Amino acid sequence: MGKKLLKCAIIVVVSIFVVYNSIYFKKLDEVKASANKEFNATAYARNYLDKKLIPSIGTIPSTDSLLSILKQNAPNAFKTYSHAMDIGNIGYFMSKGQGVVTSIDESDVSILTPDKQNIKIATEYIFGNALRDAPGIININDFTNTGDLNSISSELDKIVRNEVVPPFKAKVKKGDKIEFAGAFELNKEHLNLDNIEVIPFYLKIQ
Amino acid sequence: MKHIKVLLLLLLAFTACKNHDNASHPKKMAVIVSTLNNPWFVFLAQTAAARAQKLGYETKIFDSQNNTALETDHFENAIASGYSAILFNPTDANGSVVNVLKAKKAGVPVFCMDREVNSANAATSQILSDSYSGCVALGKYFVQTMHKKGNYVEILGIVADNNTWNRSKGFHSLVDYYPGLKMVAQQSADFDRNKAMEVMESILQAHPDITGVFCGNDAMAMGAYQALVASGKAGNVKVFGFDGAADAIQAIKENKVTATAMQFPKVMAETAANYADEYFKGKRDFPKKIQVAAEMVNANDIDDYIAYGKKN
Numbered sequence: 001m002g003k004k005l006l007k008c009a010i011i012v013v014v015s016i017f018v019v020y021n022s023i024y025f026k027k028l029d030e031v032k033a034s035a036n037k038e039f040n041a042t043a044y045a046r047n048y049l050d051k052k053l054i055p056s057i058g059t060i061p062s063t064d065s066l067l068s069i070l071k072q073n074a075p076n077a078f079k080t081y082s083h084a085m086d087i088g089n090i091g092y093f094m095s096k097g098q099g100v101v102t103s104i105d106e107s108d109v110s111i112l113t114p115d116k117q118n119i120k121i122a123t124e125y126i127f128g129n130a131l132r133d134a135p136g137i138i139n140i141n142d143f144t145n146t147g148d149l150n151s152i153s154s155e156l157d158k159i160v161r162n163e164v165v166p167p168f169k170a171k172v173k174k175g176d177k178i179e180f181a182g183a184f185e186l187n188k189e190h191l192n193l194d195n196i197e198v199i200p201f202y203l204k205i206q
Numbered sequence: 207m208k209h210i211k212v213l214l215l216l217l218l219a220f221t222a223c224k225n226h227d228n229a230s231h232p233k234k235m236a237v238i239v240s241t242l243n244n245p246w247f248v249f250l251a252q253t254a255a256a257r258a259q260k261l262g263y264e265t266k267i268f269d270s271q272n273n274t275a276l277e278t279d280h281f282e283n284a285i286a287s288g289y290s291a292i293l294f295n296p297t298d299a300n301g302s303v304v305n306v307l308k309a310k311k312a313g314v315p316v317f318c319m320d321r322e323v324n325s326a327n328a329a330t331s332q333i334l335s336d337s338y339s340g341c342v343a344l345g346k347y348f349v350q351t352m353h354k355k356g357n358y359v360e361i362l363g364i365v366a367d368n369n370t371w372n373r374s375k376g377f378h379s380l381v382d383y384y385p386g387l388k389m390v391a392q393q394s395a396d397f398d399r400n401k402a403m404e405v406m407e408s409i410l411q412a413h414p415d416i417t418g419v420f421c422g423n424d425a426m427a428m429g430a431y432q433a434l435v436a437s438g439k440a441g442n443v444k445v446f447g448f449d450g451a452a453d454a455i456q457a458i459k460e461n462k463v464t465a466t467a468m469q470f471p472k473v474m475a476e477t478a479a480n481y482a483d484e485y486f487k488g489k490r491d492f493p494k495k496i497q498v499a500a501e502m503v504n505a506n507d508i509d510d511y512i513a514y515g516k517k518n
Contacts (some may be wrong), residue, residue, distance in 0.1 A: 086336045087477075088470065088499030127380045128342045141494040144326045145299075146372060150338040154379050189282070190510065 039143075041151035048152065049159055052137060056094065057181045063097040063198070064115040066191075070193055078188050085129070085149075089189040092134035095198065096181035098206070101174050108197065109172055111180075121180055121196040123169050126161045129153045130199045134183035146164045152153030160201055168203040177206040233512065234264040235482055236284035239295040240321065242269040243426060244397060244425050246451050247295060249514050250471040254293045257479035263290075272364065274301040274394065276487070281305040285312045290483035292316045293475070298366040299324045315485050317478040320471065322368050331481050331492040333474045337369045337448070340467030340500030341376030344446055347465050347502060348381055348420060351444055355386035358418035359409050361426045363397040370394075371449055373422050381420075390416060395426050402429030410437050410468035420446045424466055431462055450503060452513035458505055465504040470515050473498050 036177030070077040082091030100121060107124035117172060132138060132153045143149045172178065182200035186192070234259040239251040252510040255265040268284065270277035271430055274297050285308070292309055294316050306316045318332040352358070356416035360377070363370035381387055390413045395402035402421060408415070412435060419434075421427040427447030435442040440462070447454045449466035457463035482490055503511050 062330070084499070086339070086497040087473065089501065090339075090499045125346050125380070127346065129339050131349035140497065141326075143495075145324050145368060146322065146334065146336075146338065146497070147368065147375070148494070150372060150375060150379075153338075154375075157379075 010046070016153050039148040039151065039157045041148065045152055045159060046153035048132075049156060049201060050073040052135060053131065053181075056135060057096055057202060060094040060096050060181065063095040063116060063119055063184075063196070064113050066093055066095050067117055067193060067196070068115070068177075068188070070191075074188065074191055078186075082186070083133055085133050089187045090185060091188060092130045092183050092185050094134045094181075094183050095120065096179075096202075098177065098179045101172060101176045101178060104174060109169075109178075111178060117196075118193070118194075121178075121182070122197050122199050123165050126157050126165065126199055127153075128157070128185070128199070130185050131156050131160070131201055157199075160199070163201055164200060168205065172205055179204040179206060217346070229281035233290040233486060234266070234288060235291045235293055235479065236266055236268060236287075236289040237293045238270060238280045238284065240270050240277075240297045241272045243396075244399075244423075245273070245447050245453075246424070246469075246471065246514070250475050251293060253472050254319060254475035254479050257476045258293065258482065259481060261483045263483075270297050270338075272297055275429045276303075277302060278305055278308075281308055282296065285309060285314055290314065293319060293418040293478045293482060294329070295319050296321045296323050296367075297364075297369040301366060303328050307330075315482065317481050319474045320369070320469070320476045324368070326494060326513075329451050329494075330485060331478075332495045333477045334495065334497050335369070335469045335474065336497040336499050337372040337467075338376035338379075338426060340448065340469070340502065341364070341373045342380055343502035344420070344448065344465060344467050345377040345380035347504060348377070348418065348444075348446055349384055349387065351464060352387060352418050354384045355392045357388050357413060358420065359393075359406075359413065359416055360389055361402050361405055361419065361421045362392065362394040363426070364424035365394050370397075370422055377420055387418075395429065397423045397425060399425040399429035399432075400466040402426035403433045404429075406430040406433035407436070410434070410439065414439070416443055418444045418446070422428055422448060423450035424463075427463055427466070428453050428457065431457065448500075450511065450514055455503070455508065455511060455513050458503065458508045461505065465502060467500040468503045468511055468515070469500050470498050472515050 001052050076089045079110045084091050099113040102112050103110045108120040111119050160192040179201050182198040184196050208262050237251050237254045239247050242248050251267045258265045268280035303323045303325045308324055309316050313328040318329045320335055322332050323333050345403035350377045391409045393405045419430050427445050431445050434443050444464040447466040454463050455467045
């Protein structure tokens with residue numbers, strides 16, 4: 001009799017344990033909210049610009065020194081200074097510098113740096129992943145789908161086009177001395193150091 | 207007691223046979239591909255199979271014919287037939303997740319090639335093309351060659367595939383900033399050459415004044431070009447594709463197609479097969495997702511490229 005009671009008690013306890021741990025109750029509106037939770041690319045891009053890119057200006061290499069290293073040993077320069085989320089030939093470099101404006105056209109402001117390098121600062125085609133990928137701090141595996149990842153570039157570029165470029169473009173003129181920080185893209189298979197176009201995130205007329 | 211001994215002996219004998227069976231047959235890799243009706247995917251599938259064979263595996267290519275139901279059958283067959291890994295080109299970013307999970311449950315690792323599934327943890331690794339960036343570059347060249355004005359059409363790929371929208375979004379992320387460029391029609395042709403030709407014929411009747419067409423892949427670009435030739439408008443309309451397929455590369459050389467974005471299917475297929483091989487050798491820490499860069503190719507640098515990848 002005692003054995004039977006003990007057996008029943010164990011079965012009841014095990015059953016309660018299994019049932020308790022098998023059923024969860026959640027509010028329907030909480031579940032719906034969780035399912036519809038969308039990645040906020042605008043907020044992410046704003047935070048990325050303010051908290052990551054701008055504070056990095058003090059530590060990123062100058063365009064003059066980067067070009068000098070690229071001319072001496074391009075594979076090593078790619079290995080040390082470039083980042084890319086993709087595998088392949090494209091590398092993105094963070095860089096900063098200063099120079100005198102030599103010409104202004106619809107798409108770029110051209111400058112001559114202290115080392116006599118001709119650099120273009122993009123003012124029209126500010127698109128793509130250069131600013132997102134050049135610092136090498138975003139991990140693709142933190143995102144469920146690549147659409148979210150791409151929207152970071154899209155929103156970041158939009159901020160630069162709407163907030164960084166217009167006040168600069170409105171005032172800059174030939175002969176001005178300017179400071180910049182940004183990122184540029186190079187193809188290691190088709191290395192062309194004579195046509196560097198920097199996508200800026202910081203521009204200042206001295 | 208006697209029965210237990212007999213059972214143990216039988217169990218031992220069965221285990222020995224099973225081990226012997228495993229040792230005598232090499233592991234097998236299944237290559238399940240969305241369609242073999244497009245040379246680009248034929249190249250992807252055959253390259254994956256060739257790499258797996260070189261690594262010592264038996265392989266079989268399964269054609270899903272852009273049909274998720276058929277894809278499900280292939281997964282069930284592959285799992286039941288003892289394939290140890292699946293090199294997978296999905297048909298549907300959402301619809302294919304269930305198939306990958308089925309394989310995962312059966313202990314069969316899945317390595318996605320070129321197209322992704324919308325799940326962070328279903329596949330062991332996803333090796334994808336960076337369609338978005340490739341189309342940002344194409345979009346910039348589109349704006350420059352169209353001189354920022356004109357009516358154009360977009361022919362989309364399979365609407366359930368993420369690549370379709372990554373390409374479209376990459377292109378529009380730039381082109382939409384130019385109000386002089388007006389998209390007068392946007393239709394899907396499922397990445398299919400013949401469908402693209404039909405879609406283009408129909409669009410041309412309603413919009414005979416277009417000067418540009420952006421297609422989500424090269425097969426559709428070639429189909430659209432055929433329709434333009436038939437209507438006598440080939441010389442007036444700039445055609446843009448995506449893939450770097452053999453006929454599109456030739457068409458760029460002949461000034462029939464303006465530009466494409468070169469993908470590197472060899473890199474994706476071989477990486478997937480290599481990863482599967484490393485999985486069997488014990489490796490488990492694979493990147494959940496890696497992207498392969500796509501490079502814009504036009505008449506200026508066409509001689510530096512061959513179909514499906516760059517000249518070495």
